[in-house]
Amino acid sequence: MTYRTIRQRLLLSAGSTVIMSLLLAAAANSQASATSYDTSPRATSTSSATNESRNARPSSFQMHFWEELMLEPQDAWGKLRESFHWREQSLPAEAQARVDEWIDHYRSRPENIVEITERASPWLAWITQQISERNLPGEMALIPFVESSFDPGARSHSGAAGLWQFMPGTGDALGLVRNGNYDGRLDVVSSTNAALDYLETQADQWYEGDLQLSVAAYNAGAGTVNKAKQRAESEGLTGEYWDLSLPQETMQYLPKLLAIATIIDDPERYDISLPEIHTEPAFAKVKLEHSVTLTEASQLLDVEKSALAELNPGLINGALNPSSAQTLLVPEDVDQQMLAELSNDSSNRQTATRDNAPDTYRVESGDSLSTIASRYNLSAQELMRLNAIDSPDALQAGQLLTLSER
Template identity: 25%
Template sequence: MKKLFLIFFVFLILRADVVNDSNINVLEALNIEDSFLLNPTLQKQYKEYAYRKKRYFLNILENGYDILPIIRKSIQKSNIPPELIAVAMAESYFMLDAKSHKRARGLWQFMPKTAKRFGLRIDSYVDERLDPIKSTQAAIDYLKYLHDYFGKWYLAIMAYNAGEARVVEAVVRAKVDKLCKIEGKSCKNDPDIKKYRKIIREYQQKGSRAYLPLYKLYKKLSHIHITLDDLLRYQPGLKRQYLPKETRKYIIKILAMSFLFNNDEFLKYSNSYILNSGVTPSFDKVTVPGGTSLFYVAKLLHMSYKELREHNLHLKNSFTPPYKYYIYIPYKKIAYFKEHFKPKHFFYVYKVKKGDTLLKIARKFDTKIRYIRDYNRLGRYLRVGQRLVIPMNSKFVKYRVRNGDSLAGIARRFNISYKKIMKLNDLKSTVIRVGQILKIPQRY
């Protein structure tokens, strides 16, 4: 008897850590029944984060120091549950350049097709999945769409991970199983149940080609109530559970993280400044002409190229696309930038010689054929004497020494001191040889 009382007492202590008004509010915001707080998997995950993995969790928050204000502000404006911050946390650990083996990228781990569907540009010059502001708005739009589709936030979150169709299938299967129990029908012999199971099987075999009948069944069974516990319940003997293992872990992880976000004791431990890291973002957007060099902007603003690049990971190169575009710069430098910025490009003007091809020229300047085509609006052919604008992706031009060249002559051609060329290439003397590759610093 004493042993049973002790077990019950320990259970109450552990239960008290999870079962509280704050966590109930989280569940209600995501349309989950309060009883789910007693789910043992959820309790285990929460305690692991709260006690054994405290430092790990804080490291994730520190990654998001500059990102959290952006997400919070966007979510507040969009009138969706603030708990959805945990989706970004679970997807990328707040790392802007996160990528998966499935080609998902960025803070919200968008796949290319979904990213374009929700307004993110991906081309040879930019990948806006790596833009924290644009990708956050796209993620909010996607989650709102999923909420409209399913009517519940927790289903929207799982669909964000597994896809709409996979969650529709899970809901239909769980409802069909529940229908058997509610009405006492035989799952083997009832004609309606047999028809429903056939629709499910055909979808599993044919995929999108058989989705419409499955979706119609999903709507037809809307009167059958199921819970998150129902969807996560393990079905012995079945290889294909209602939901993929990854998705089952995903929703638990997001709930555990959301509980910690709302835990007063944890916030005290974490020096809550991390979660209140600025009312506004530390950087802002400015529009610049096509081909603007980040090297030039960094020099203009008296900051390192590396720091500026970290705010502009959505740019695939060190220059902007051949169309009017935007970059992010530190908020405190906006006024200075607007006063002193003059359109200036980090290009090299190259004169086409006999025997030149676009491939040769691209290799010479360590760039891509497409960039040269786009910036010069080229047709099929080059002509000798034609001048090409070469967008540069580094601070240097690679120059191959030709017969008759001298270091002084090369320096004059590039309007730079020969001593700078010597220093950059670690030359001990002015002697150079035919075929030697020299790095030439560009002026901007």
């Protein structure tokens, strides 16, 4: 049984109990009112008519109860819209014109919006969750839309990388590990936490909590924004984002963000079709204290290796080493028992024994003779003998290996 299945059953059970309790309470109130009426024939007739009228028209309790149920967001987009804060601001005419210009731009290219939102599907629900837990404006969940088109593997010519496009030095300063096997800037969980920490810290340190200025500084650098703010204030302006004269890219940064949020807030108005994204994150996090390759994890969990690679772009060489990263992301619908087995240390788990091993194995890119042999409790020499292999270097992707003499 998967995590989502368990959760859905618990929610369904709890929801049913709440609904039944509320309906019973409503029935009890109705019954108590009925017993206080006069029982004369005339009163009975009046009471019957009143009850019929009640049955024909929902009570205020019923209307409120079902209205509350209907207002519950059904997907991640609904959750995101609920967390939008900046849309309620009244912008100066010139500022609104800058936003409208980008609305028209995106509206004229609906396929771009659709492509990027589909790319956001694995991540949006989780990022929105993190934004909400910090009580930040939901519009900030769309920063990766502007930064990387929601591509966790995106790299710029300047050296920025990942969903949030951290430069190497900034990533290092924020504690994002970077080595030959792992790049924390490409790790969606680590980089998202780092980005939100960075944005909040900047806002508090430099801008008295003004997150729009912090978003501008995220793009242009705090030094650039601070100078522009001082210049605006010396001219008698308030020094908010819309007062500043900044590099052209930064001048367009917040208008882009607000334009995207405006379209997502009312996609039908702009003839945009958003992909369905569940309210729960599309992945589960597995804490590991031992090394594992994506190939091994995919076989153990019965999940496509490509699906694991998509969720773990920070694992540059397709393997997790606890010295660099301790968390593997897996599809949320993976069986819990399989996850528990993966979490066990390799010295305590048996990935395959002589009795339960398959008879054959098809070599995948990145496999070596020794890793395959170890996985199936064979020696490299025995595996070579079973397959008439003269040299370990002769192994090729797609090759079918015999694993036993059965």
